[in-house]
Amino acid sequence: MQVSDYYFHLPKNRIAFYPPRQRDQARLLRLVRATGQISHHQFSDLPDLLLPKDLVVLNDTKVFPARLIGKRISKNRGQENPTAYSQAPIEVLLIKPIKDNCWETLVKPGKKIRIGDRLLFGEGRLEGKVLEQGEKGLRKIQFKCQGDFHSIIDQVGQVPLPPYINRPTEDLDWSRYQTIYAKKRGSVAAPTAGLHFTPEIFFRLKEKKITSCTVTLHIGQGTFRPISSQKLENHRLEKESFEITPPVYHSIRTARNKHQRIIAVGTTVTRTLESAFSKQGFLPSLKGETDLFIFPGFSFNCVDVLITNFHLPNSTLLMLACAFAGRDFIFQAYQEAIDKGYRFYSYGDCMLIE
DSSP states (O other), X not given: OBGGGGOOOOOGGGBOSSOOSSGGGSEEEEEETTTTEEEEEEXXXXXXXXXXXXXXXXXXXEEOOOEEEEEEEEXXXXXXXXXXXXXXXEEEEEEEEEETTEEEEEEESGGGOOTTOEEXXXXXXXXXXXXXXXXXXXXXXXXXXXXXXXXXXXXXXXOOOOTTSOSOOOHHHHHHSSOTTOOEEEESSOOGGGGGOOHHHHHHHHHTTOEEEEEEEOOOGGGGSOOOSSBGGGOOOOOEEEXXXXXXXXHHHHHHHTTOOEEEESHHHHXXXXXXXXXXXXXXXXXXXXXXXXXXXXXXXXXXXXXXXXXXXXXXXXXXXXXXXXXXXXXXXXXXXXXXXXXXXXXXXXXXXX
């Protein structure tokens, strides 16, 4: 399979640069795999589209302000001059903690930042020193500050909006680029299928005897990194940490034993469940890391229904959706969504694939 098989043209005016006024007013495209039927709804219709006793599984990871804008300390004849800075801003995306406030990061522009360089953020409240230099802008940076590191990050960092939302971060992004049930801090991107849920939706699900539970997968930038190889089989995702608590494992196992449907809210939940539960009787890994890359030909062992947003061309997320519903069916649905004016990507509309 070639990456180019997953390209489609999306007009720029179909990209959602802002969220809908109300979370549950996003549009929802329903796909029924057994019949090939496509129908149009709003996300607020979800409780009426699911079945009693369905189990809805969500990702409770919490996005933190992982985008730092700073300056590199200039050097004068080999002597560091703390009052001299490079004029061009330096962008640092915190990806994964290593230890003792040392982080794996993605730096832009990467070519200008080398081992030994010092960076200042928030008018000097946070300082970083580059320890290691990797490919494609990856850097290992040791941070130091006066006070609690995470509190300072919350004060000087910005919401890490995806690059296709080509605008400055605004106040609304602090609340809207976050699910209402976010709990465990650790992601540099939101599990966007969950952005549409509201307290009212959860109340109506409960009324219909549809239960919900949460797993955790902390989303790193690797999920969205372009595929460098033309053959899907050669691509490797970067590892992301996940956790399933024993009570949630018990809920999922009980639901499967009773032939209830497992509804995965998003690709991250899908990858978590399919990583944790094997074919051989649901022997789970409750905590660990996964680099599972799901593309057509994958055999699903746990997920029965998928709720997911519309994804970028040639992306691993689109390939997961194609693995679940079939490439031709997904591309047919995407074209209909484009023709009907659906909004795409993180702040856009979504699909319910049964």
